[in-house]
Amino acid sequence: MASGGERPAVLEVRDLGVELGIGGKWVQALHDVSLTIRGGEVLGLVGESGSGKSLTALSIPGLLPGNARVVGGSIRLMGEDVLGLSEPQLNRLRTRSVAFIFQNPTTFLNPVLTVGAQISEIFELSPELLDPPGAGVRPSRRSRRRQAWAKGIEYLRVVRIPDPERIARQYPFELSGGMQQRAVIAMALARKPHLVIADEITTALDVTVQAQILSLLSELRRSIGMTLLLITHDMGIVAQLADRVAVMYSGTVVESADVRSLFREARHPYARALLAAVPTIRGDRTIFQAIPGSMPAVSDPPAGCRFHPRCPRVLPHCLAVRPLSLLVGPGHAVACHLYEERAE
């Protein structure tokens, strides 16, 4: 896992700043967000609602809503500066390099087209994704369509949809939530993207169906070496799927580390509190610890470290100075004044 240091970075986000227009004012919603994902790696981005994890994800393929703007930093995807791209270039990036899977598959799927029509359309529009025809053969339009349909079914099979030939002829409403989400994953993978971004993709599903999707993801990760930015609020999902984890709080990444280090020895008081808040079963007892207070509103963040009003180990200068991220171990970064002092 840590040996991935040699693999090239697929995604590199550096000091990303994003502002949101709220009530006629621009407020800073993301502060110096930095993330790196290497090829074949799963990065879990965790945080509670309002922590900025979805905003971070949306800024990667340039999908920020109209009331948001990037005010600093850089996003590099396969070495290419995303923030400098024109709209047509961004469109190419969205169709080829990055696949986004959202929480609710029904909003993604077209209700009036069959699942097969939707997935095979990808191959009709991008014939280079199909197996190359024999030398000198110019395939007819019809044979290309047939080939695209067959390829679509192949991908439905990749995501373990049972009886894909039948499902391909069905409309989204005829499928259960779990099957719809599988179809969306198939469409995401069909483009052979460099990066898949999955934003809370199992949140709307029942636990037994969630378990099916999670084991599918961990299987795909091994079989096709998928590079995945996995956004979730569920620490269990992160523990099961991620290689590395970044914890967000109030628009900043407070800690990032490989998954084992984070779960074993989280350093940031918020990361520790978040882990402790998850009810876990130890023997006969269920243990968890509440975090007092709540996350500050984007429009009214506290000065200094944004966690200081809730922090059990707050220091005087936490109230005034925003802590910078610093390394506390190999690949383990923490943005907290407690560790600055130790470093001095």
Next chain:
Amino acid sequence: MTEPLVLEVERVVKHFPVRRHLLERRPGRVRAVDGVDFQVRAGRTFGLVGESGCGKTTVAMLLVKLLAPTAGRITFEGRDLAGITSRAVKEFRRRVQIVFQDPYGSLDPRQTMRSALVEPLFTLGVARDRARALDRAVESVEMVGLDAEILRRLPHELSGGQRQRVVIARALSVAPRLLILDEPTSSVDVSVQAQILSLLADLKRREGLTYLLISHNLVVVRYMSDVVAVMYLGKIVEMAESAALFGAPLHPYSTALISAIPVPDPEAPTISALARGDVSSPVHMPPGCRYHPRCPFAERVCREIEPPLVELQPGHQAACHFPGVARRSAPVPEPSR
């Protein structure tokens, strides 16, 4: 098990008619609740677990008389719910309160918290004058750990956790005997969930409350409940003391539910998907055991004969032809090391 019975549910059925085509003569039926029996004893928490469509929320609606059962009997403190009419309904509503999943939907967006809390005290006849009602409201919000200042605010001025606390305070302000909690934490973040769960556990201890907790979250149910029933497609498939059910589940569906929870520990064994496919339709119920299409251990008898809920160990009931089969063939990993 010597505590007095608060609630008794006997062979309760709730079917909803559905017409698939306009001209269909005989409408189909959604068998939302299809013969459910359980009892809730004073001072104990009864947990009802299941996935969407299993009928758990319909059970809640039946218990608070928002729906009437198609068949069967619900008895609260010795009185048949069907016999509670007109003025007695008010007294019943005071004795049984419910907290729904979405606190935003439970509060009027244009009503201050003060009026949201004071109004039910009058309608249910708990308080006679304004001053006393206000005292009661202040007392209730303080009981759930909020500042009385919150009474001046509107719902949109509160966080999700504060809203859920207000809703709990309102339910408790009338001093109910039974509090039904329908997914009380599923719309809040984990740090807030932890706050609400500790609050509920604390209130139960302090006030001697009786809870009926409905949730799809097994960890929450395990933490809160004394007795747990697992529902699947309108029926209880397993029921036992919490420790027995989670420690040694007998029904393969319970085993699948328990092992489906992603454990927040990277060293723990990976999640196993023990239930295949999706929940069957409650209109076209599969023959035999309702769980058989998803059960990896199903045999011929499971497809033909519906297993009854029987007591297999003292206080431990399950409806399965091969109880314990899932555990024997693939040991369920302990949720946490």
